[in-house]
Amino acid sequence: MSVQPTMPKSWRVDTKPHKFCPGCGHGLVLKALGQAIDELDIQDRVVFGCDIGCSLLAWDFFNVDTVQTHHGRTNPVMTGIKRANPDLICIGYMGDGGGYAIGSQHLVNAATRNERITAILVNNAQYGMTGGQMAPTTLPGMKTETTPYGRDVDSTGYPCQGPEMVAAITREGAYVARASVARPVPLKNYIKRAIENQMSGNGFSFVECLSTCPTNWRTNNVETINFVEKEMTKYYNVGEIKVPDPKEPLGIKTSIKVPTGGIG
Amino acid sequence: MSEKPIQGERRAFLTGNEVVAWAAVASEAEIMFGYPITPQNEIMHYWTRMAPKFNKRFLQTEDEISAGFTTNGGVLAGLKAFTATSGPGNTLMQEPISMAEMMRLPIVTIVQQRGGPSSATVIYSQQEVNLTTHGGNGEGLRIVYSTATHQELFDYTIKAFNTAWKYRFPTFVLGDGYQAKMREPLTIYDPEVRGIEMVPAYKFVGKPGKPGVDRPPTQLRNIFNMEEELFEELGEQFADFEKISPQIAECEQFGCENAEIVVTAHGIVARAAKSAVKDLRERGLKVGYFRPITLRPLPVKELRDTFSRAQKVLVAESANGQFDQLLKYAAYGITTEMVPLFKPGVGINSEDIYDKVMTMLAS
Amino acid sequence: MSKVIKIAMAGEGGQGVQSVAEIIAAAANDEGKECLYIPNFGVEQRGGVSIAFVQISDEAIGAPKFNTGDIVVALSERAVARTLQYVGPQTTFVYDASLNVSAEDLPKNAKRILEIPAVEISKNELSPRVFNIIIMGAVVGATGVISVEGAKLAIEKQLGAKFEKQPKLRELNFSAIDRGIDLVTKAG
Ligand SMILES: Cc1ncc(C[n+]2csc(CCOP(=O)(O)OP(=O)(O)O)c2C)c(N)n1
Numbered sequence: 124m125s126v127q128p129t130m131p132k133s134w135r136v137d138t139k140p141h142k143f144c145p146g147c148g149h150g151l152v153l154k155a156l157g158q159a160i161d162e163l164d165i166q167d168r169v170v171f172g173c174d175i176g177c178s179l180l181a182w183d184f185f186n187v188d189t190v191q192t193h194h195g196r197t198n199p200v201m202t203g204i205k206r207a208n209p210d211l212i213c214i215g216y217m218g219d220g221g222g223y224a225i226g227s228q229h230l231v232n233a234a235t236r237n238e239r240i241t242a243i244l245v246n247n248a249q250y251g252m253t254g255g256q257m258a259p260t261t262l263p264g265m266k267t268e269t270t271p272y273g274r275d276v277d278s279t280g281y282p283c284q285g286p287e288m289v290a291a292i293t294r295e296g297a298y299v300a301r302a303s304v305a306r307p308v309p310l311k312n313y314i315k316r317a318i319e320n321q322m323s324g325n326g327f328s329f330v331e332c333l334s335t336c337p338t339n340w341r342t343n344n345v346e347t348i349n350f351v352e353k354e355m356t357k358y359y360n361v362g363e364i365k366v367p368d369p370k371e372p373l374g375i376k377t378s379i380k381v382p383t384g385g386i387g
Numbered sequence: 388m389s390e391k392p393i394q395g396e397r398r399a400f401l402t403g404n405e406v407v408a409w410a411a412v413a414s415e416a417e418i419m420f421g422y423p424i425t426p427q428n429e430i431m432h433y434w435t436r437m438a439p440k441f442n443k444r445f446l447q448t449e450d451e452i453s454a455g456f457t458t459n460g461g462v463l464a465g466l467k468a469f470t471a472t473s474g475p476g477n478t479l480m481q482e483p484i485s486m487a488e489m490m491r492l493p494i495v496t497i498v499q500q501r502g503g504p505s506s507a508t509v510i511y512s513q514q515e516v517n518l519t520t521h522g523g524n525g526e527g528l529r530i531v532y533s534t535a536t537h538q539e540l541f542d543y544t545i546k547a548f549n550t551a552w553k554y555r556f557p558t559f560v561l562g563d564g565y566q567a568k569m570r571e572p573l574t575i576y577d578p579e580v581r582g583i584e585m586v587p588a589y590k591f592v593g594k595p596g597k598p599g600v601d602r603p604p605t606q607l608r609n610i611f612n613m614e615e616e617l618f619e620e621l622g623e624q625f626a627d628f629e630k631i632s633p634q635i636a637e638c639e640q641f642g643c644e645n646a647e648i649v650v651t652a653h654g655i656v657a658r659a660a661k662s663a664v665k666d667l668r669e670r671g672l673k674v675g676y677f678r679p680i681t682l683r684p685l686p687v688k689e690l691r692d693t694f695s696r697a698q699k700v701l702v703a704e705s706a707n708g709q710f711d712q713l714l715k716y717a718a719y720g721i722t723t724e725m726v727p728l729f730k731p732g733v734g735i736n737s738e739d740i741y742d743k744v745m746t747m748l749a750s
Numbered sequence: 751m752s753k754v755i756k757i758a759m760a761g762e763g764g765q766g767v768q769s770v771a772e773i774i775a776a777a778a779n780d781e782g783k784e785c786l787y788i789p790n791f792g793v794e795q796r797g798g799v800s801i802a803f804v805q806i807s808d809e810a811i812g813a814p815k816f817n818t819g820d821i822v823v824a825l826s827e828r829a830v831a832r833t834l835q836y837v838g839p840q841t842t843f844v845y846d847a848s849l850n851v852s853a854e855d856l857p858k859n860a861k862r863i864l865e866i867p868a869v870e871i872s873k874n875e876l877s878p879r880v881f882n883i884i885i886m887g888a889v890v891g892a893t894g895v896i897s898v899e900g901a902k903l904a905i906e907k908q909l910g911a912k913f914e915k916q917p918k919l920r921e922l923n924f925s926a927i928d929r930g931i932d933l934v935t936k937a938g
């Protein structure tokens with residue numbers, strides 16, 4: 124899963140190869156984002172905000188204006204920029220810890236206000252940057268540094284259904300999807316649609332990306348991709364969850380099956 | 388362009404929170420982000436009432452963390468942006484302020500101090516001195532004006548925007564609940580008629596041209612790989628702060644040349660100090676008055692000169708020694724006795740200071 | 751201390767001490783004087799005694815509050831208890847005759863204690879609506895800090911819109927001011 128030799132035009136060549144671990148999903152999400160920026164030809168209008176988490180490594184990733192923010196605070200920084208200059212296209216990039224734990228109030232409120240920003244959240248089922256602790260997205264039974272015997276849903280809760288929540292609390296006009304680095308084409312398409320949704324001024328757009336962290340998962344190539352495709356998808360449905368349609372009444376478009384069970 | 392909010396100048400009779408809103412409008416501030424907390428609420432109330440007329444924007448955020456970070460975003464996009472807070476809100480505000488310190492973002496924050504710690508009172512204190520001058524996980528790379536009158540609240544709010552955008556350090560106006568809620572006359576004015584040059588805002592992100600083609604991208608960070616990188620970055624920042632400090636530091640004093648006792652206070656307590664010292668001097672007593680207007684940076688040179696000449700210094704504050712601590716650090720090595728008059732979370736009146744000086748003189 | 755007139759007024763919520771304090775301060779401001787008005791506020795405000803502090807002077811005013819007032823007005827039993835701390839040898843203490851207080855409850859150290867029948871006059875002669883304006887008259891009469899005309903002008907400013915609709919109200923308010931002034935000057 125190394126980065127393909129063809130780089131998106133919006134990438135900064137001089138800062139490559141990038142600093143993510145081999146096999147990390149962050150690079151794939153950022154590739155899809157780079158392609159979307161290229162296809163939309165918006166390099167001169169994008170402001171990219173990266174959270175603290177492994178996403179911080181992307182602070183010099185693109186040839187676009189970039190602000191590294193604090194852990195969990197990317198959504199408000201993007202909101203402030205967008206409110207001050209609505210011509211800019213503000214794309215916040217964060218981890219599952221940043222978006223769903225420490226910054227959850229910002230995600231919820233940006234969503235309920237239907238902020239015209241795009242949030243891209245990388246779900247790698249734990250805290251990558253700090254060495255693999257439990258995140259709100261950690262799967263039941265999954266071992267992390269702070270759940271060494273496996274995540275116990277009774278005491279620590281159930282995997283966070285972020286996009287479903289965002290879909291439930293946004294008004295019509297929001298765009299919400301869950302993509303996966305295992306499927307690069309829809310990944311790019313969802314990100315592109317999310318940005319287009321901001322550009323057309325519809326509302327909040329949000330894409331969660333199922334991603335990989337072989338370093339903390341301690342998995343080899345095959346195990347890594349299997350974990351995303353077979354284990355994470357037990358809890359996380361991939362697909363578009365809410366697309367703007369002015370004819371539709373407010374509400375969520377897909378009903379969510381809630382799978383149960385754990386992994387070893 | 389919308390019309391000028393204040394034509395020329397005129398006398399007004401306002402509450403402090405109204406004064407701040409007017410001053411922010413006069414400063415060409417464009418956008419405010421805020422979260423309700425007493426006693427600063429009316430800054431938002433007046434700002435939002437004036438907003439449509441003067442083409443201003445406002446966002447009520449989900450908390451003060453967000454208010455601070457959206458304010459950071461506002462200045463990044465090139466607008467004069469500000470926020471206002473108090474007490475536990477100021478505690479939360481320190482996180483975004485620390486980002487502004489690291490990135491040298493010219494954000495302006497109005498603090499109307501209330502009682503602490505915790506939620507304490509919604510009324511008044513001077514207990515947010517530590518937090519406002521040195522909050523966050525750094526050394527306090529910020530500028531803090533402590534105002535005493537409504538006129539100053541107006542003047543220094545305008546100055547805060549200019550200082551922030553000129554020097555690129557986050558800047559505070561430190562008021563308190565009394566100043567927020569009391570009414571007194573002042574002159575509000577269009578800064579231009581006073582010959583005050585307004586420092587223009589500028590964009591950090593979203594400048595014209597395609598990044599990487601027409602211009603390098605703006606890429607701001609607050610986290611570094613190596614300790615040496617941080618050390619180098621901070622070295623520059625401290626040098627800058629040091630260099631501009633003498634230009635920024637301000638104080639007010641009288642009667643200190645031959646004073647036996649110098650009374651020092653900041654903010655609203657300085658009013659009590661001033662009138663007490665005037666009365667004492669009318670009685671022929673050798674008492675002086677010294678008041679730092681900037682708490683960060685402190686007017687160190689003047690402070691040391693004055694303190695070293697006095698026999699005793701009376702430090703009056705509505706906190707348990709937060710201001711005192713700053714003074715002692717600045718006065719290190721000077722052996723003049725410093726006598727406390729601390730009333731944490733409670734107002735200090737002229738009589739309190741007058742009586743204290745009288746007992747000091749008698750002892 | 752410098753020549754500053756210090757006024758503290760206390761009552762129950764709804765008795766209008768804050769609006770009276772504000773009108774007095776505004777009148778002083780209109781006469782070009784230095785003045786400062788600060789309400790007590792806080793959680794206590796809900797259901798507690800409401801206190802207003804006003805200072806008027808020709809010179810710059812010091813701290814927004816003070817230890818001892820020149821005139822202290824208390825309009826409820828609780829307000830009497832709450833304002834004792836602001837009374838000193840220079841203080842004129844004013845309270846309403848309708849209050850259920852004994853000599854025990856009243857300040858011992860005041861320069862002068864005035865009992866005025868503001869509640870009764872407002873009920874029987876004028877209108878309960880102008881109770882606080884009678885009090886305002888009393889303060890103006892006792893201190894002379896603002897002129898009678900200034901006081902009326904300030905009332906006009908504050909309530910002018912209402913007076914337009916109900917011209918009778920103007921008369922009522924102005925009589926209340928005059929009656930209030932009378933009460934303290936006659937009592938004096
Ligand atoms: C206020 C604050 N608390 C804690 C941290 C430490 N921290 C840095 S990154 C991180 C977790 C990152 O996890 P996630 O957001 O899932 O991103 P990932 O690294 O997995 O992509 C934490 C807790 C911090 N930087 N700031």
Ligand code: SF4
Nearest residue numbers: 143144147177251336
């Ligand atoms: S720690 Fe995990 S998330 Fe972070 S760069 Fe490495 S693989 Fe990616």
Ligand SMILES: [Mg+2]
Nearest residue numbers: 218219249251
């Ligand atoms: Mg993560």
